[in-house]
Amino acid sequence: MITLSNVSKSFRTSKGTVHAIQDVSLEVKLGEIFGVIGYSGAGKSTLIRCVNLLEAPTSGSVVIQGKEVTNLPAEELMQVRRKIGMIFQGFNLLKTATVYDNIAIPLRLTDVDKNEIDGRVTKYLRIVGLEDKHDAYPSQLSGGQKQRVAIARALAQEPELLLSDEATSALDPETTESILELLLKINAELGITIMLITHEMNVIQKICDRVAVMENGRVIELGKTVDIYAQAKHPTTRRFVNSTYHKELPPSLLQELKETGPVVRLSFVGGSTSKPVLAQVSALFPVSPNILAGGIIQLKQEKIGTLVVHLNGDPEETKKAIAYLEDQGVKVEGVEVGDE
Numbered sequence: 001m002i003t004l005s006n007v008s009k010s011f012r013t014s015k016g017t018v019h020a021i022q023d024v025s026l027e028v029k030l031g032e033i034f035g036v037i038g039y040s041g042a043g044k045s046t047l048i049r050c051v052n053l054l055e056a057p058t059s060g061s062v063v064i065q066g067k068e069v070t071n072l073p074a075e076e077l078m079q080v081r082r083k084i085g086m087i088f089q090g091f092n093l094l095k096t097a098t099v100y101d102n103i104a105i106p107l108r109l110t111d112v113d114k115n116e117i118d119g120r121v122t123k124y125l126r127i128v129g130l131e132d133k134h135d136a137y138p139s140q141l142s143g144g145q146k147q148r149v150a151i152a153r154a155l156a157q158e159p160e161l162l163l164s165d166e167a168t169s170a171l172d173p174e175t176t177e178s179i180l181e182l183l184l185k186i187n188a189e190l191g192i193t194i195m196l197i198t199h200e201m202n203v204i205q206k207i208c209d210r211v212a213v214m215e216n217g218r219v220i221e222l223g224k225t226v227d228i229y230a231q232a233k234h235p236t237t238r239r240f241v242n243s244t245y246h247k248e249l250p251p252s253l254l255q256e257l258k259e260t261g262p263v264v265r266l267s268f269v270g271g272s273t274s275k276p277v278l279a280q281v282s283a284l285f286p287v288s289p290n291i292l293a294g295g296i297i298q299l300k301q302e303k304i305g306t307l308v309v310h311l312n313g314d315p316e317e318t319k320k321a322i323a324y325l326e327d328q329g330v331k332v333e334g335v336e337v338g339d340e
């Protein structure tokens with residue numbers, strides 16, 4: 001659906017050149033929800049602006065549905081843009097217009113048949129669950145309701161791709177949850193591909209099939225969400241993943257336990273969930289595994305079970321026990337002070 005190849009974008013400022021994104025290559029597949037996560041300044045907004053054609057890359061290519069869009073003439077650019085809907089952190093609603101008009105006005109400005117507009121507004125307000133708010137003004141709505149109107153406005157253009165720029169960042173956790181549910185429904189029922197940028201790992205966890213992690217303008221890790229959860233490679237990715245775990249272990253306890261053996265997080269994905277591996281560890285090695293914490297993380301497609309375990313035993317034997325666990329398909333990651 002979208003292919004970015006070696007995309008870079010630099011800005012000239014009075015203080016010199018800023019390399020906002022550097023050599024980014026990634027693909028967003030038809031029908032998936034693809035997330036881009038990074039801390040502030042990582043280059044996420046610049047990246048999404050290169051996809052919605054508001055920013056031209058300094059170098060590299062952006063292909064949307066098979067069409068190279070970096071040097072398109074204005075008319076063709078408009079046509080590609082029409083296939084792309086966009087939602088924002090700040091909703092961007094017209095304050096002086098009703099909910100109905102917020103959705104209808106952009107339709108009136110495009111070539112949508114006048115007789116079709118009313119039906120579209122009603123249809124998409126129903127999909128976002130706001131059919132009773134036709135005549136309300138944005139000031140009379142909660143943040144979550146405003147974002148639903150913005151989503152209905154984007155959907156009413158009947159796009160094939162929805163771009164989301166931190167759409168839940170201004171919302172409380174419960175409202176965030178309901179907007180994420182709505183994005184899942186839009187993806188599943190309307191078949192719309194979604195590319196989102198966020199700095200919140202719970203957004204990636206709950207709805208993204210795949211994720212790219214950005215730092216200093218570059219993609220430092222990219223993969224299926226389940227693989228990133230099971231075994232993140234880059235320390236920044238690990239920090240994001242760890243931010244979604246409950247902080248159950250006091251650092252002083254962790255420090256104390258490490259004197260008698262490593263503390264590890266075991267992730268059980270797919271087939272490894274049903275094996276009694278910990279019982280086998282204590283039967284096969286002179287190592288006592290003590291469970292310190294545990295939980296189940298629900299990803300978009302699957303669940304991951306995690307256990308934080310102290311492996312009490314001789315260093316050589318705990319190493320063998322870890323190798324055995326990995327052999328059994330369990331992902332093992334050391335837990336350091338500060339991770340939890």
Ligand SMILES: Nc1ncnc2c1ncn2[C@@H]1O[C@H](COP(=O)(O)OP(=O)(O)OP(=O)(O)O)[C@@H](O)[C@H]1O
Nearest residue numbers: 011013018020038039040041042043044045046047
């Ligand atoms: N128009 C611009 N002119 C100059 N520098 C820019 C411009 N846009 C972005 N930058 C710089 O590029 C870098 C990446 O910014 P960008 O906004 O893409 O990051 P971000 O990950 O979206 O951060 P945030 O989450 O804070 O919005 C930053 O150093 C930023 O200051």
